[in-house]
Amino acid sequence: MTDQKTLTSSHWGAYEVTVKDDEVIGFEDFSPDPTPSAIGHNLPDVVKGDLRISQPMVRASWLENGPSQDGNKRGQEAFVPISWDKAYELVANEVTRVARDHGNQAIYGGSYGWASAGRFHHAQSQLHRFLNLAGGYTRSVNTYSSAAGEVIVPHVLGHSFYQAEFQATTWDMLAEHCDIMVMFGGMASKNGQVHPGGISRHMVPSWMARCKDRGTEFVNISPQKSDVDDHLQSQWLSPRPNTDVALMLGIAHTLWREGLHDAAYLARYATGFETFLAYLTGETDGSVKDAVWAADITGIPATDIETLARRMAGRACFISLSLSVQRVDHGEQSYWMAITLAAMLGQLGTAGGGVGFGNGALGGVSNPRFPFKGPTFPQGKNPVSDFIPVARVTDMLLNPGASFDFNGTTHTYPDIRLVYWAGGNPFHHQMDLNKLVRAWQKPETVIVHEIYWNAMARHADIILPVSTVLERNDIGYSAADPYVIAMKQAIEPVGQAQSDFAILTGVAGKMDLDQAFTEGLDEAEWLRRMYGEFQNNGTEAGFDAPDFDVFWQEGYIKLASPEKPGGYHGKVYLKDFHTDPELSPLGTPSGRIEIFSETIESFNYPDCQGHPRWYEPVEWLGGDQAKDFPLHLLSNQPKSKLHSQMDHGKISRADKINGRAPVTLNRQDAAARGIADGDTVRLYNDRGACYAGAILSDDLMPGVVQLATGAWFDPLYGNHPVRNSVGTDRHGNPNILTRDKGTSRLAQGPTAHTSLVEVEKAQEDLPEVRAFALPDITS
Numbered sequence: 001m002t003d004q005k006t007l008t009s010s011h012w013g014a015y016e017v018t019v020k021d022d023e024v025i026g027f028e029d030f031s032p033d034p035t036p037s038a039i040g041h042n043l044p045d046v047v048k049g050d051l052r053i054s055q056p057m058v059r060a061s062w063l064e065n066g067p068s069q070d071g072n073k074r075g076q077e078a079f080v081p082i083s084w085d086k087a088y089e090l091v092a093n094e095v096t097r098v099a100r101d102h103g104n105q106a107i108y109g110g111s112y113g114w115a116s117a118g119r120f121h122h123a124q125s126q127l128h129r130f131l132n133l134a135g136g137y138t139r140s141v142n143t144y145s146s147a148a149g150e151v152i153v154p155h156v157l158g159h160s161f162y163q164a165e166f167q168a169t170t171w172d173m174l175a176e177h178c179d180i181m182v183m184f185g186g187m188a189s190k191n192g193q194v195h196p197g198g199i200s201r202h203m204v205p206s207w208m209a210r211c212k213d214r215g216t217e218f219v220n221i222s223p224q225k226s227d228v229d230d231h232l233q234s235q236w237l238s239p240r241p242n243t244d245v246a247l248m249l250g251i252a253h254t255l256w257r258e259g260l261h262d263a264a265y266l267a268r269y270a271t272g273f274e275t276f277l278a279y280l281t282g283e284t285d286g287s288v289k290d291a292v293w294a295a296d297i298t299g300i301p302a303t304d305i306e307t308l309a310r311r312m313a314g315r316a317c318f319i320s321l322s323l324s325v326q327r328v329d330h331g332e333q334s335y336w337m338a339i340t341l342a343a344m345l346g347q348l349g350t351a352g353g354g355v356g357f358g359n360g361a362l363g364g365v366s367n368p369r370f371p372f373k374g375p376t377f378p379q380g381k382n383p384v385s386d387f388i389p390v391a392r393v394t395d396m397l398l399n400p401g402a403s404f405d406f407n408g409t410t411h412t413y414p415d416i417r418l419v420y421w422a423g424g425n426p427f428h429h430q431m432d433l434n435k436l437v438r439a440w441q442k443p444e445t446v447i448v449h450e451i452y453w454n455a456m457a458r459h460a461d462i463i464l465p466v467s468t469v470l471e472r473n474d475i476g477y478s479a480a481d482p483y484v485i486a487m488k489q490a491i492e493p494v495g496q497a498q499s500d501f502a503i504l505t506g507v508a509g510k511m512d513l514d515q516a517f518t519e520g521l522d523e524a525e526w527l528r529r530m531y532g533e534f535q536n537n538g539t540e541a542g543f544d545a546p547d548f549d550v551f552w553q554e555g556y557i558k559l560a561s562p563e564k565p566g567g568y569h570g571k572v573y574l575k576d577f578h579t580d581p582e583l584s585p586l587g588t589p590s591g592r593i594e595i596f597s598e599t600i601e602s603f604n605y606p607d608c609q610g611h612p613r614w615y616e617p618v619e620w621l622g623g624d625q626a627k628d629f630p631l632h633l634l635s636n637q638p639k640s641k642l643h644s645q646m647d648h649g650k651i652s653r654a655d656k657i658n659g660r661a662p663v664t665l666n667r668q669d670a671a672a673r674g675i676a677d678g679d680t681v682r683l684y685n686d687r688g689a690c691y692a693g694a695i696l697s698d699d700l701m702p703g704v705v706q707l708a709t710g711a712w713f714d715p716l717y718g719n720h721p722v723r724n725s726v727g728t729d730r731h732g733n734p735n736i737l738t739r740d741k742g743t744s745r746l747a748q749g750p751t752a753h754t755s756l757v758e759v760e761k762a763q764e765d766l767p768e769v770r771a772f773a774l775p776d777i778t779s
Contacts (some may be wrong), residue, residue, distance in 0.1 A: 002020075003018050003019070003020050003025070003026075004018070004019045004020070004490070005017065005018050005019075005026075006019070006488040006489075006490045006555070007030070007485055007486060007487065007488065007555045007556060008469055008470060008476075008485070008487050008488075008490065009080050009117050009118070009198040009200070009247070009469075009476025009487050010039075010040055010043075010116075010117050010198065010469065010476075010558070011028060011114055011194045011195060011196060011197070011198060011199070011483035011642055012037040012039040012118045012193050012199065012642055013017025013029065013033060013036050013037045013039070013040050013041055013193075013198075013199060013200065013202065014030035014033065014198065014199075014200040014476065014483065014485055014556075015027055015028060015029060015030060015040050015043075016028045016029075016030065017030075017470065017490045019490050019491055022491050022492055023048075023491070024044045024047060024470070024490065024491065025419070027040070027041060027043065027044045030200055030483075031200050032201055033200060033202055034201065034202065034203070034206055034482070035202040035203075035205050035206070036195075036202060036520065037193040037202060037638045037642070038651050039193060039194075039640065039641055039642060039646075039651060041649075041650070041651050042640075042641060042645075042646035042649025042651045042652055043468070043469075043470070043646060043651040045646075045648065045649045045651075046646050046648055046649045047468055047470055047471075047491070047494065048494055048751055049452075049648065050774065051114070051452045051454075051464035051648055051772060051774070052451065052452060052453075052465070052495060052497070053405055053450060053451065053452065053457060053463060053492050053495070053497070054081075054465065054494070054495030054496060054497075055081050055082075055083075055452060055465060055495055055496040056081070056082050056083070056084055056085075056087035056462070056463065056464055056465065056496070057080065057081055057082070057088065057457075057462075057463040057465075058079065058080050058082055058087075058461065058462050058463075058775070059073070059074065059077050059078075059079055059080075059460070059461045059462075060078045060079065060080050060778060061073055061077060062445070062461040062462070063080050063082075067094065067097075067417075067444035067445045067461075067758070068444055069417075069441075069442060069444050071440070071443065071444075071446070071461070072262040072441045074440055074441060074446065074458075074459045074460070074461070075440075075455070075458050075459040075715065075717065076717050077436065077776075077778070078461065078775065078776035078777065078778045079414040079775060079777055079778070080777075080778055080779065081777065084498070084506060085506075086228060086334060087462065087464060087506075088503075088507050088509065088510050089510055090462055091171035091447055091462060091507045092507050092508075092510035092511045092766035093510075093601065094418055094445050094447065094462075095107065095131075095134050095418065095420070095507070095511070096134075096511060098418040098445070099135050099216060100135065100300045100345065101417075102417050104131075104134070104135040104136040104137060104383070104384050105136075105137075105138050105384050105386040105414040106414060106415055106416055106417040106418060106421060106695075107131065107136075107137040107416070107417070107418045108137065108138045108393075108396070108414075108416045108418070108419045108420070108443075109131045109137035109138070109139065109420050109421075110137075110138070110139050110140030110388070110390065110393070111123065111124050111125060111127050111420065111421045111422050111423060111425070112124075112140055112143075112390055112424045112429070112694070113126070113145065113421075113423045113424015113425060113429075113579060114196065114423070114424070114642060114643065114645070115422070115423025115424065116423070116469050117196075117197055117198040117469070117476050117478075118472075118474025118475060118476060118487050119197070119374065119375045119376055119377065119473060119474065119475050119476070119477050119530065120375070120377050120473075120474050120501070120526055120527055120530060121469075121472055121474050121499055121500060121501060122376075122377055122423075123422040123423025123424070123449065123466075123500050124422070124423055124424075125376070125377040125378075125379050126377065126422065126500040126501055126504055127420065127422040127423075127449075127500065127504065128379040128380075128382070129377065129378065129379045129504075129517065130504040130507070130508060130513075130517055131378050131382075131420065131646055132358040132379060132380040132381060132382050132383070133380065133508070133513050133516050133517055134511065134513065135230055135383060135384075135549065136382045136383035136384030137382065137384055137420070138297075138384060138386040138387060138388065138396075138414050138416065138730055139382060139384070139386075139387045139388075140387060140388055140389070140390040140393070140532035141387050141388070141389060141390060142389055142747070142749065143390060144327075144390060144391060144750050145323050145328075145358075145361075146161060146165075146323050146326065146357070146358065146749075147327075147389065147390060147391060147740070147743070147747050147748070147749030147750060148327070148331035148332045148335065148743045148744075148745070148746075148747040149161045149165075149323070149325040149326050149331075149332075149335050149747075150162075150269070150751035151332065151407050151746055151747035151749070152326075152332040152335050152336050152746065152747065153335060154241075154356070154587075155568065155588070155594060155597050155599060155600055156336055156339050156593065156594050156595075156597065157337075157339065157574075157586055157587075157588065157594075158585075158586035158587030158588035158591075158594075159586070159587050160764075161357065163356055164366065164573070165256070165357045165358050165362075165365055166364070166369055166479070166480065167369065167571065167573060168356050168357070168365055168366045168571075168573050168679050169318075169351070169352075169354060169356065169366060169571060169572050169573045169743070170366055170367070170368055170570065170571045170572075171203070171204075171207035171210075171366045171367065171735045172207075172569045172570060173351045173352065173569075173570060173571065174207070174211055174216075174318060174352060175207060175210040175211045175214055175216075175350040175351075176214065176351070176352070177316050177350075177352025178211055178216045178316050178317075178318045178352035179215070179217065179315040179316040179317065180216065180217045180218075180219065180311055180312060180315060180316070180317050180318070181211065181216055181217070181218050181219070181318045181320060182215070182219045182221065182308070182312060182317060182318070182319050182320065183218065183219060183220055183221060183222070183227075183228060183315075183320040183322070184221045184222075184244050184248075184319070184320065184321050184322065184324040184325050184334065184338065185221070185222055185227065185244075185320075185321060185322025185323075185324045186220050186221070186224065186227020186228050186322060186360075187204075187208070187220075187227065187228055187320060187322070187359060187360035187361075188224075188226065188228070188360065188636075188637075189204060189205050189208075189229050190225045190637065190638075190639035191360055191361045191362070191637050192204035192205070192360045192361070192362065192363040193363060193639075193642075194362065194363060194642050194689045195362045195363040195364040195428040195478055195480060195481065196364075196476030197374075197476070197479075197481070198361070198476040198477065198478045198479065198481055198483075198485060199363040199364060199480075199481050199486065200481050200482070200483035200556075201481070201482070201483070202363055203363070203367065204359075204360050205229070205362055207366075208229070208232060208360075209231070209232075212231070214234075217235075217311070217590065218232045218233070218234035218235070218236040219234060219235045219237065219308065219311075220235065220236045220237070220471070221237045221238075221239065221247065222236075222238065222322075222638075223238050223239075223241055223632070223634060223700060223701045223704045223706075224238075224522065224634070224699060224700055224701075224704075224706060225238075225699035225700070226699050226700075227322075230522060237300055237304065237308070238299075238300075238701040239298035239299055239300050240297070240299050240620065240621045240622060240632070240703070241328075241620065241621070241632045241634065241704060241753065242328045242329065242415055242617040242620045242632075242754055243297050243298040243299075243620070243622075244325050244334050244337075245330075245333045245334050245337050245613075245614050245615075246289075246293075246294045246297040246298050246614050247291040247293060247294055247298045247300060247305065248334070248338060248340075248341055249293075249337065249342060249614060250289065250290060250291040250293065250295070250298075250302070250305045250309075251291075251294075251305060251308060251309040251312065252289070252337075252340065252344055253280055253281070253288070253289050253290040253291065253293075253294075254290070254305065254306045254309035254310070255309050255312075255313060255341075255344050255345070255500065256277065256280065256281075256344070257290070257309070258309075260309065260310065260313035260314065261344040261345070261346075262344065262345060262346025264346075265343065265346035265681065266343060266344065266346075266595075267305065268581060269343065269348065269349075269577070269578070269581055269593055270343045270592050270594075270595050271590040271592045271593070271594055271595065272594060272595040272596020272597070272610075272611060273340075273344075273595050273596075275595075275596040275610070275611055276340065276595045276596055276611045276612070276690065279611060279613060283413040285373070288502070289614070290302075291303075291305040291306045291309075291503055297614070297622065298362065312341075312345060313345060314665050316347070316350065316351070316352030316353045317342075317345055317347055317353050318347075318352060318353055318354060318355075318356060319338050319341060319342050319347075319354070319355045319356070320359045320360070321331065321334065321335060321338050321355065321356065321357050321358070322353075322360070322361055323357075323358050323360070323361045324361075324636065324753055326743070326749065327743075327749065327750050327751060327752055327753045328617065328743070328751055328753045328754045329615070329618050329739075329741075329743065329751050329754040330607060330608070330615040330617070330743060330744055331615040331743040331744075331747070331749055332608055332743055332744060332746055332747055332749075332753065333608075333612050333613065333614070333615065334640075335357065336611075336612035337612035337635065338355050339355055339593065339595075339611055340595050340611075341355075342354050342355040343593050343595065348573075348577075348578065348593065349572065349573070349574035349575050349577055349578020349579070350572065350578065351390070351572050354572075354573055354574065355573075355630075356573075363480075363702055364478060364479075364480025365479040365480070366770050367481070368480075368560075368569050368571065369479045369480050370479050370538075370541070370543070370559055370560070371541055372534075372537040372538050372540065372541040372543070373533075373534070374477040374478070374479055374484075374534050374537075375477055375530035375531055375533065375534040376530065376533075377499075377526070377530065382538055386411075386644045387411070388404075388411075388413065389404075389406055389433055389742065389747070389748035389749070391431070391740075391742070391748065391749060391750040392404065392413075392742065392748055393426060393430060393436075393439075394430060394432070394435050394436045394439045394740055394741075395413065395439075396413045396414070396416060396569075397416055397419075397439035397440070397442045397443065398435075398438070398439045398442065399413050400413055400414065400415035401413065401415065403512065404748065405605070405745035405748075406614025406745070406746075406747075406748050407603075407746055407747065408599070408600075408602075408603045408746075412651040416442070417443055417444045417445070418441050418443060418444065418445045418446075418447070419443045419445070419446045419447070420447045421446070421447070421448050421449070421456065421460075421617055422448070422449035422466075422500055423449065423500070424456075425454060425455065425643075425644055426456070427454070427455035427456055427459065427713040427733075428455075428456075428643055428709065428710065428712075428713070428733075428735070429643065429709070429735070430735060430740070431735055431738040431739060431740040431750060431751070431752050432482075432522060432687050432688070432735070432736075432738060432739065432740035433688065433713060433715070433729070433733065433735050433736045434688045434727045434736060435687070435740055436740075437459075437715065440459055445461050445462070446459065446460045446461045446462070447460065447461065447462045447464070448460035448462070448463050448464070448465060449464045449466045449500055449503060450463055450464075450465065451465070451466050451467075451468055452648070453474060453770075453774055453775060454644065454647075454712050454713075455712055455713035455714075456717075458775055464498075464503050465495060465496060465497045465498070466497055466499065466500060466503070467494070467497040467498060467499050468494075469487065470489070470490040470491050470498075471489060471490075471491055471492065471493040471494065471499075472489055472493075472499045472523065473487065473488055473489050473524065473527060474487040474527070475487060475527060475530060475531060475534075477534070480694050482558050482560055483556050483557070483558055483559070484534075484545075484551070484556060484557050484559065485553070485555070485556045486551055486552050486555050486556060488552075488555070494520065499523070501518075501523060504517060505517060507643050518556075527548075528548050528645075529731045531548045531551065532548065535547070535548075538559075543559060543560070545557055545559075547684060557699060575614055577708065590757045595611060596610070596611045597609050597610055597611070598610065600746065602634040603729055603745070603746065605744060605745040605746055607744040607745055607746075608744040608745060608746040608747075617754050618739075618741070618754060619739060619754050619755060619756045620632070620754070620756070621703050621756075622721075625756050626756060628758070629685045629686075629756035629757050629758050630688075630703065630756070630758065631669065631703060631704065631705045631756065631757050631758060632703060632704045632705070632755070632756055632757075633683070633704075633705055633706075633707065633738070633753075633755045633756065633757045633761060634704060634705070634706040634707070634753065635707055635708065635709050635734035635735065635737075635738055635752050635753065635755070636706060636708055636709070637709065637710075638652070638655075638708040638709060638710040639655070639708075640652040640654070640655045640710075641710050643709065643710055644709070644710045644711070644712055646713070647710055647711060647712045647771075648771075649770045652710070656693065656732075657678060657680075657692070657693020657694070657695070658678070658680050658693050659731075659769045660680065660691055660692050660693045660711070660730075660731055660732045660769060661692050661693070661707060661708065661710070661711035661730065661731060661733070661734075662692065662693050662694075662695050662707075662708075662732075663681060663683065663692035663693065663694060663695065663705055663707040663759070664694075664695045664696075664697050664700050664705065664707075664708065665686060665695070665696055665697070665700070665705050665759065666695060666696075666698070666700045666701065666702045666703070666704065667696045667697070667698055668696065668702050669702055669705070669759075670694065670696045672686045673693050673759060673760060673761060674761055675696075675759070675760075675761050676694070676696070677695065677696050678693065678694065679693070679694045679761055679762070680692070680693055680694070680761075680766060681693070681694045681759050681760065681761055681762055682760050682761075682762045682763075682764040683705065683707065683734075683737060683757045683758070683759050684737070684757060684758055684759075684760075685737055685755070685756060685757045685758065687727070687736070687737055687738075687739070688727040688728065688729065688736035688737055689727060689728045689729070689736065689737070690707075690728065690729035690730070690731070690732055690733055690734065690736050690737065691728075691729070691730055691731070691732060691762060691766065691767070692707055692732035693732070693765070705757065705759055707732060707734040708734070709733070709734055709735065711729075711731045711732040711733045711771070712731060712733070712771040712772070713729060713731070713733045713735075713736075713771070714729055714730040714733070714769060714770055714771035715728070715729055715730075715736075716729070716730055716767050717718060717726040728767070730767045730768070730770065730771070731769050731771040734752075735752065737755055737757050738751075738752040738755045739751055739752065739755050741753055752772045
């Protein structure tokens with residue numbers, strides 16, 4: 001058979017796939033990509049691997065006894081293969097039963113996760129459409145990535161966080177005008193490998209180089225020197241983790257004390273500065289937040305703080321905030337305080353200055369965006385009003401009927417009887433996994449759509465095997481990327497795998513909802529319809545896309561040349577507001593930047609009051625907990641995969657040490673514990689423990705350890721002669737150690753980066769890593 005070539009797209013890049021006799025024999029980077037990601041090269045290695053789920057499965061005791069709230073065998077029990085027809089019937093019966101007996105709010109269908117880049121086979125959209133037609137479900141709001149930012153930014157700037165993030169000042173304007181880029185949390189190039197919906201051209205490294213070539217100075221404020229590429233020659237300041245707000249306050253006080261702040265800008269564009277100033281100067285609490293005060297908290301010398309403040313003043317200063325700096329206790333404060341700093345500098349709305357959220361954290365932030373809606377699969381309307389902040393899933397399962405505060409309102413956790421998840425893995429992204437394991441036993445039934453035998457599948461009752469991106473047709477699109485990709489099916493589905501659309505069509509058929517779910521369209525017809533809507537949207541915006549058949553034949557279309565002058569480049573965040581705040585006011589109650597928010601103040605939250613301020617973290621190196629757990633854990637993003645996707649692929653496995661995730665320690669900390677490069681170590685605290693492989697480095701500040709997320713959860717259930725074996729992960733998943741509590745009552749965001757641990761050299765009789773071993777399958 002002649003070799004067949006197709007294009008596919010992913011959150012980490014586009015690739016050309018070569019297939020012969022239904023086998024992938026070639027997998028090449030998309031030629032227009034100047035700095036392609038290696039992540040995609042995990043895919044050919046795993047697409048037909050042993051860990052594919054070959055057919056529908058049911059947990060043995062659930063199949064025998066039916067649904068029960070005693071699910072304590074989840075994660076430990078054998079599975080029984082069943083037919084697709086039986087699977088459709090079981091799922092349809094469970095959705096019907098729970099809705100009938102307990103109400104649709106008893107179904108949790110938040111189903112958080114990135115899944116595929118394709119816009120039709122978008123797992124959340126597929127599942128949400130089905131559940132909406134079935135009467136609705138309890139949903140989640142906001143994201144694990146940026147929940148605190150998603151709540152605080154609208155209060156302070158009057159528009160959504162995503163408008164601030166994705167309508168950011170474009171890279172060409174930064175490269176031309178920015179004099180100094182101060183990066184809280186750094187700007188690690190590895191994070192820019194990914195972008196939701198796809199990224200065909202990875203441009204962050206080249207744009208950063210252009211900034212450097214023009215003379216931009218860089219300041220990396222992070223515990224890790226490697227959070228900024230070496231060639232940028234950035235100054236490295238390493239404050240104690242979780243003390244960014246104290247550092248910003250010390251900078252702000254220096255600006256005010258030395259008359260370097262822009263009083264005229266604050267008077268015209270902001271409100272509440274005088275109230276904040278009373279706090280800054282100690283008038284309200286007796287504590288002056290000057291550089292000396294900040295130095296005591298952060299560990300950064302006061303002279304360095306003052307020097308940085310002077311460097312930031314009177315020039316185009318861009319304050320960049322990683323997403324990580326708001327995934328901490330009181331994470332709302334870092335974004336609020338950074339906006340306040342930018343206002344004090346008079347920079348918001350200027351070409352090379354202001355503030356940016358998530359630059360480099362996603363590859364498309366500060367890329368030009370196309371001002372029309374892309375292809376989407378309609379989800380319909382959810383009749384159920386119940387929701388949770390996304391990271392509160394464990395609390396919801398453990399505490400039905402309990403109340404929680406969120407953004408000025410009080411709500412009640414529903415009593416969840418059925419969890420239905422597609423396209424995600426809470427055993428990757430949820431904090432305190434031992435707590436999640438306990439909570440996961442509470443629902444009567446857990447249904448999962450999954451490709452591989454990961455922890456999500458192993459902790460399910462009903463598993464429905466899903467096809468990969470190479471086994472179906474789709475459209476790859478992101479508004480921050482110039483290419484729209486025809487994602488053509490390259491190989492036949494492996495085993496009995498089906499797409500989410502096919503699975504839910506089958507289940508809907510058992511409930512007489514199939515016509516409503518499909519609208520009489522198959523996969524190919526849906527792609528045509530979605531593309532046609534996108535084509536019409538483009539035409540209205542002045543861009544004429546070719547017809548679907550031309551698009552599909554060519555394999556992709558290019559919306560606009562990224563190097564073409566004009567077009568969608570040259571954008572400055574808040575430019576219209578800066579030009580005329582009366583004509584283009586912000587959407588805040590005052591129409592201006594709210595350094596003090598009467599709205600937030602009215603909520604009476606002791607952990608998030610009316611202006612940005614320093615709150616001591618519940619766990620940090622300056623606190624009492626550090627006596628028992630003297631190392632701060634950074635659980636950042638991995639470089640060899642997206643989250644935990646394809647952790648068993650060759651690119652991801654190559655990073656492991658002795659089969660476990662790598663953990664980086666400062667050489668001083670390692671020497672004090674007798675740890676050498678390559679040793680297997682044990683990280684632990686009062687929440688759990690895990691094993692990892694040690695890497696020693698001087699590019700990590702003392703007192704900090706770095707263990708990236710993404711290792712498949714491999715809990716040590718049962719007895720083993722190691723301490724705290726029930727709470728131990730064998731593979732190096734940091735979320736067995738992280739803290740599960742909301743940022744504050746305002747946003748209830750995740751606080752994984754507020755976690756302390758201790759590390760020791762592992763003793764003999766190490767538990768075997770079983771993350772990539774198959775579960776028991778019985779007939």
